[in-house]
Amino acid sequence: MSIATPERSRTGKSYLTGLADGRRVHLAGRLVEDLAHDPATEGMAGFLADLLDAHHPGGGLVAADGRPWAYSLADSAQMVRGRGQAFARTARLSGGLMGRSPDFVATVLTSWAGAAGHFGEYQENIREFWQFARESNLILTHAISDPPADRHLGPDVRGEVQALRAVRTTGEGVVVRGAKMLATLSPFADELVVYPFRPLRDDEEDQALCFAVPVATPGLTLYSRPSYATLPSSDGPLASRFDELDAVCHFDDVLIPWNRVFIHGDVAAANNLRPGTGMTAYAWHQSAVRAWIKAETVFDLADRCARAAGRDRQQTVRQQLGELAGLVETLRGLVVSAETDARQDRFGHHTCHSVPLAASGMLHARLYPRAIELLQQIVSSGLVMHPVTADEDPDSAGHQFMQTYFAGVDVDGMAHGRLLRAAADLTMNRFGSRQVLYERLFLGPPDAFQAKFYDLFIERRESTATVLDDLDS
Incomplete structure (x- = not known):
C-alpha cells in the first residue's frame, strides 16, 4: 500500500x-x-x-x-x-x-x-x-x-x-x-x-x-x-x-x-521516544492551552447560569465564581509563561519551556474536578430540574409553565433551560463523568506525575542566591 x-x-x-x-x-x-x-x-x-x-x-x-x-x-x-x-x-x-x-x-x-x-x-x-x-x-x-x-x-x-x-x-x-x-x-x-x-x-x-x-x-x-x-x-x-x-x-x-x-x-x-524527540514539549503545549480554554468554558457556563438565576448577587456564589476565575487565570498564566520562555531545542526548532507546561498538566488533574464541583454548587437544583427540548414546543403540556417558572434575569424560560441542560451535561451524566476522569488521568496517575514534576523542576531550575543561603554562613 x-x-x-x-x-x-x-x-x-x-x-x-x-x-x-x-x-x-x-x-x-x-x-x-x-x-x-x-x-x-x-x-x-x-x-x-x-x-x-x-x-x-x-x-x-x-x-x-x-x-x-x-x-x-x-x-x-x-x-x-x-x-x-x-x-x-x-x-x-x-x-x-x-x-x-x-x-x-x-x-x-x-x-x-x-x-x-x-x-x-x-x-x-x-x-x-x-x-x-x-x-x-x-x-x-x-x-x-x-x-x-x-x-x-x-x-x-x-x-x-x-x-x-x-x-x-x-x-x-x-x-x-x-x-x-x-x-x-x-x-x-x-x-x-x-x-x-x-x-x-x-x-x-x-x-x-x-x-x-x-x-x-x-x-x-x-x-x-x-x-x-x-x-x-x-x-x-x-x-x-x-x-x-x-x-x-x-x-x-x-x-x-x-x-x-x-x-x-x-x-x-x-x-x-519521548526524550529522544522532545515530543512532550509539543504535546503538552496543546494540552495546556486546551486545559485553560476548558476551564474558561466551565467559568462562562457557571457565570451565565448564575446571572440568569440572579444568584450572582449572592456573596457565596460570587466567591465560587471568583475561585473559578482564579483557576482560569492560573492555567492561562502557565501557558503565557511557557510561550514567553520559548527557546530553541537541540534539534534547531523552537518549543515552549516544559516546566510551566508540566505544571499545567499536574494542576489541571486536580483543578478540573474542582471546577466541576463549583459548577454543581453554583447551578444547584437547576441541574436536576429544568426544561427539556420537548418543553420548547408551544403545544406541549409543560411549555407555558416552564416558560414562566424558569424565566430568569434577561432570559426566558426556554433559553434558561438550554443553559441548565448544558451544565447538566458537564455535571450529571456519563459524558460529564468521563470528562472528569479523563482529566484526572490525562498524564497518568496524578501522584506519580507530581513526583516526576519535582524531578523536572529541579533539573530545569536555574540556581539563584536566596536569603536561605545566609543560614549556612
Missing part, C-alpha cells in the same frame, strides 16, 4: 463522504454503517467536518504557508505563540471538551519530523508521512495503551500476550497482531498512530513498534464504548456534539507497509 496523493482541496463534505470507507466500528454491539449520519455519531462527525472547513486563510488555524499550524515546526518564539493561538482557537470551537482534538497528535507527529534522526533507518518514513498528513490535514489519533492483563499481569500461564506485537515480516511490510487501547477519537480518525506507552523489557522486541495505519485497513476493527449522544441531541447539547468515543483497536494480522513503519524491533528507540 502506497501513501495516497494529498488532497489539498479537502473539505468537511469530502471528510464526511470519506467516512464510508469500509472502516469497521462496532458501537454497543452493532456495526455502525454510516458514522456521518448515525444518530450516535453524526454530531461529532459534523463538528470535525466544520473544523476542517475552518482551516482557511485568515481563520487563524493555518500558518503563512497555508498549512495547519498544528503541523508546523517553529523557527522562532513568535511561531510558537502562533501555534499556541491556533490551539486556543481550535479548543474554543469545542469548549476544550475534546481531549483528542486532531491538533494533539498532529503536533506529536510534527515533533517526530523535527527529530527524525531518532528513527534511524526509518527516518525518511517519518518525514514523508508528516508531509502527507500536513498537506492533507489528516485527522489523526493515537492508540498506545496495552490491554489490562498485559499492563498489570503480564502473559498468562499459557504464555499468551494480548498486546499488539509484530508476528512476521514480508517484502511488503510488518504484520501485526493484538490490541491497543484507549484510542480516543479513533472511530472518526483518518489514521491511527501507534507506539508504546509503557517501558518495554529487552525481550519485548516484538512490541517495539511505531507506525501509522489508515483506520479502514483490512483486519483492523474498532470496538467502541456506547455513545453518550442523546435523542433529541438538544437534551445533551455538549455530549451530542463532542463525544469523541473511546475504542479498543483489534489488529488481526494487519499488514503495515514499510513506508508507514517508524520503529520496528528497537526497544531502545521505543523506550526513548
Whole structure:
C-alpha cells in the first residue's frame, strides 16, 4: 500500500463522504454503517467536518504557508505563540471538551519530523508521512495503551500476550497482531498512530513498534464504548456534539507497509521516544492551552447560569465564581509563561519551556474536578430540574409553565433551560463523568506525575542566591 496523493482541496463534505470507507466500528454491539449520519455519531462527525472547513486563510488555524499550524515546526518564539493561538482557537470551537482534538497528535507527529534522526533507518518514513498528513490535514489519533492483563499481569500461564506485537515480516511490510487501547477519537480518525506507552523489557522486541495505519485497513476493527449522544441531541447539547468515543483497536494480522513503519524491533528507540524527540514539549503545549480554554468554558457556563438565576448577587456564589476565575487565570498564566520562555531545542526548532507546561498538566488533574464541583454548587437544583427540548414546543403540556417558572434575569424560560441542560451535561451524566476522569488521568496517575514534576523542576531550575543561603554562613 502506497501513501495516497494529498488532497489539498479537502473539505468537511469530502471528510464526511470519506467516512464510508469500509472502516469497521462496532458501537454497543452493532456495526455502525454510516458514522456521518448515525444518530450516535453524526454530531461529532459534523463538528470535525466544520473544523476542517475552518482551516482557511485568515481563520487563524493555518500558518503563512497555508498549512495547519498544528503541523508546523517553529523557527522562532513568535511561531510558537502562533501555534499556541491556533490551539486556543481550535479548543474554543469545542469548549476544550475534546481531549483528542486532531491538533494533539498532529503536533506529536510534527515533533517526530523535527527529530527524525531518532528513527534511524526509518527516518525518511517519518518525514514523508508528516508531509502527507500536513498537506492533507489528516485527522489523526493515537492508540498506545496495552490491554489490562498485559499492563498489570503480564502473559498468562499459557504464555499468551494480548498486546499488539509484530508476528512476521514480508517484502511488503510488518504484520501485526493484538490490541491497543484507549484510542480516543479513533472511530472518526483518518489514521491511527501507534507506539508504546509503557517501558518495554529487552525481550519485548516484538512490541517495539511505531507506525501509522489508515483506520479502514483490512483486519483492523474498532470496538467502541456506547455513545453518550442523546435523542433529541438538544437534551445533551455538549455530549451530542463532542463525544469523541473511546475504542479498543483489534489488529488481526494487519499488514503495515514499510513506508508507514517508524520503529520496528528497537526497544531502545521505543523506550526513548519521548526524550529522544522532545515530543512532550509539543504535546503538552496543546494540552495546556486546551486545559485553560476548558476551564474558561466551565467559568462562562457557571457565570451565565448564575446571572440568569440572579444568584450572582449572592456573596457565596460570587466567591465560587471568583475561585473559578482564579483557576482560569492560573492555567492561562502557565501557558503565557511557557510561550514567553520559548527557546530553541537541540534539534534547531523552537518549543515552549516544559516546566510551566508540566505544571499545567499536574494542576489541571486536580483543578478540573474542582471546577466541576463549583459548577454543581453554583447551578444547584437547576441541574436536576429544568426544561427539556420537548418543553420548547408551544403545544406541549409543560411549555407555558416552564416558560414562566424558569424565566430568569434577561432570559426566558426556554433559553434558561438550554443553559441548565448544558451544565447538566458537564455535571450529571456519563459524558460529564468521563470528562472528569479523563482529566484526572490525562498524564497518568496524578501522584506519580507530581513526583516526576519535582524531578523536572529541579533539573530545569536555574540556581539563584536566596536569603536561605545566609543560614549556612
